Amino acid sequence: MSSLTPTARVILGMLKLGVGTGYDVKKAIDTSTRFFWTASYGQIYPELKRLREAGLVRAKDEPRGRVKRTVYSLTPKGERALHEWLTDSENVIFEIRDEGLLRLFFGDVLSREEVLANLRMQQQLFEMVLARFREIEVRARDGFAEEGQRYPYLVLRYGIDFITWSRDWFAEVERRLEAGGPLVELEDGETGGGKRGLVAG
Amino acid sequence: MSSLTPTARVILGMLKLGVGTGYDVKKAIDTSTRFFWTASYGQIYPELKRLREAGLVRAKDEPRGRVKRTVYSLTPKGERALHEWLTDSENVIFEIRDEGLLRLFFGDVLSREEVLANLRMQQQLFEMVLARFREIEVRARDGFAEEGQRYPYLVLRYGIDFITWSRDWFAEVERRLEAGGPLVELEDGETGGGKRGLVAG
DNA sequence: GAAGGCATGTAAATCGTTACATGATTTA
DNA sequence: TAAATCATGTAACGATTTACATGCCTTC
Numbered sequence: 001m002s003s004l005t006p007t008a009r010v011i012l013g014m015l016k017l018g019v020g021t022g023y024d025v026k027k028a029i030d031t032s033t034r035f036f037w038t039a040s041y042g043q044i045y046p047e048l049k050r051l052r053e054a055g056l057v058r059a060k061d062e063p064r065g066r067v068k069r070t071v072y073s074l075t076p077k078g079e080r081a082l083h084e085w086l087t088d089s090e091n092v093i094f095e096i097r098d099e100g101l102l103r104l105f106f107g108d109v110l111s112r113e114e115v116l117a118n119l120r121m122q123q124q125l126f127e128m129v130l131a132r133f134r135e136i137e138v139r140a141r142d143g144f145a146e147e148g149q150r151y152p153y154l155v156l157r158y159g160i161d162f163i164t165w166s167r168d169w170f171a172e173v174e175r176r177l178e179a180g181g182p183l184v185e186l187e188d189g190e191t192g193g194g195k196r197g198l199v200a201g
Numbered sequence: 202m203s204s205l206t207p208t209a210r211v212i213l214g215m216l217k218l219g220v221g222t223g224y225d226v227k228k229a230i231d232t233s234t235r236f237f238w239t240a241s242y243g244q245i246y247p248e249l250k251r252l253r254e255a256g257l258v259r260a261k262d263e264p265r266g267r268v269k270r271t272v273y274s275l276t277p278k279g280e281r282a283l284h285e286w287l288t289d290s291e292n293v294i295f296e297i298r299d300e301g302l303l304r305l306f307f308g309d310v311l312s313r314e315e316v317l318a319n320l321r322m323q324q325q326l327f328e329m330v331l332a333r334f335r336e337i338e339v340r341a342r343d344g345f346a347e348e349g350q351r352y353p354y355l356v357l358r359y360g361i362d363f364i365t366w367s368r369d370w371f372a373e374v375e376r377r378l379e380a381g382g383p384l385v386e387l388e389d390g391e392t393g394g395g396k397r398g399l400v401a402g
Numbered sequence: 403g404a405a406g407g408c409a410t411g412t413a414a415a416t417c418g419t420t421a422c423a424t425g426a427t428t429t430a
Numbered sequence: 431t432a433a434a435t436c437a438t439g440t441a442a443c444g445a446t447t448t449a450c451a452t453g454c455c456t457t458c
Binding site for chain 4: 021022023024027041042045046064067068069070
């Protein structure tokens, strides 16, 4: 079982990938894991301090000119902790958080037009995120051939594929709602008629 | 701009869908929004209290036998707040949290075999979640025909479709990694060769 | 009569964001 | 010379989990 805090996980990983300062950890997160894992300075710097006190990272002063600058790297203990977390098969959980889905969930509370507006807004949001990802993707492709940086690119591709899929799913629902037909088709014979809903009945 | 706390959003929505007690709000969350939006008793009860003090919900004592029981419902002010949040087009953001992706992101730190093990584990996890969803789906289908409960079912279908898609995506990566070929195919001519990776270069 | 579900809550700890403060260096 | 970027940090607040405490009611 990994005892690393969520923030420690990204930090150790980023340090292992060659990122040095707290500032750079934040930048790396913002340009790569941001869409599925974030962290703020308010977490990063205190966590670096804790990791150091716990002996998982070491700090070295490497000022740039007169700007003080602390470069961190993994200790053997830190390497072990990172590896342990990454190969831990016990504590794999599935949990995401998505406010757009929560809005859709409560669609029955809204008018048809309001739901349609939300569906369109959601798709626009996806398009914006896609545009950003594609920009990053072009720049990231260079680093792809370089050994030791294949997976960040792979995950970026996951992001692009996932958002494309999700956008299309929302588009399909929009189409159905516009057409006035059923929102989803039921595969088996059962067309309902019972009394209990998903939530309250 | 909606000033509701994240927990207030689910609570108001659930109350609107006919859920009455704090206990039932929790149960409704656990059996429906759980995979993209959770809340614990430690949030729900204090939040219900705050919402009441703010005049968004009203409470009524409806004991069941000798078991004290408080049933909540929306006030007009609460209705307005819920509607405002659901139709707010300003504050739509895209942010999810997924530890599986973070593990994949750091795949370069692991051996091929270790990554393969993670990919397989992830797919097994997806299968387990899918199995649970399909169970719920069968029960939920009944409520589908019932007017006023269409969207919870729709979102459940999103969950099933998304996890199916995701499982297949992971399976494809596993296949490629086993085959020893490239993890992703590059669409344009660019095959890389530059110096900068996504993270540190 | 034990187990499990119904029902409500609190305390402590942890996790995370936002806003602020500071100051050097680099680039337009 | 103004703006952006590099760099480090803290304080206040807000969000969330976990563990505990209590007691009735229903089912096996």
